[in-house]
Amino acid sequence: MDKQQVLVVEDEPLVQHVLIDALEEAGFGVTTLASGEEAIEIFKGETGAAYVALITDINLAKRLTGWDLAQKARELNGALPVVYMTGAAADEWPSHGVPNSILITKPFAPAQIVTAIAQLLNASGSTTA
Numbered sequence: 001m002d003k004q005q006v007l008v009v010e011d012e013p014l015v016q017h018v019l020i021d022a023l024e025e026a027g028f029g030v031t032t033l034a035s036g037e038e039a040i041e042i043f044k045g046e047t048g049a050a051y052v053a054l055i056t057d058i059n060l061a062k063r064l065t066g067w068d069l070a071q072k073a074r075e076l077n078g079a080l081p082v083v084y085m086t087g088a089a090a091d092e093w094p095s096h097g098v099p100n101s102i103l104i105t106k107p108f109a110p111a112q113i114v115t116a117i118a119q120l121l122n123a124s125g126s127t128t129a
Helices: 013-025 036-044 046-050 066-076 090-096 110-124
Strands: 005-009 029-033 051-057 082-086 101-105
Touching: 005 013, 005 036, 013 029, 013 110, 029 036, 036 046, 036 051, 036 066, 046 051, 051 066, 051 110, 066 082, 082 110, 090 101, 101 110
Parallel strands: 005 029, 005 051, 051 082, 082 101
Antiparallel strands: none
């Protein structure tokens, strides 16, 4: 059976590695990118539909924030579950977050991300046994 693919957008390599390990251990396929701009190109392309969820940091190194990325990704895939990660912008989630999203504050346990993805996928009916 093919693994469900998750797109992780995080500009800190250490956090990327922690997320890759946790998500792969949970049975997901993982693609990591460092910028929202790269992620938008993926979602615009043919491979964008292959992703069952987006995990994004809020404060990314380039121009697009995680808030911007999730908004644009939702324009392209209206049902895409989103998990936000942030150390400082949690208070902005009610006004900037998209529906069907979860915000995890840093520092976090990797299992929190896996649980959040599973919860969103279960709510949308996108899980596979």
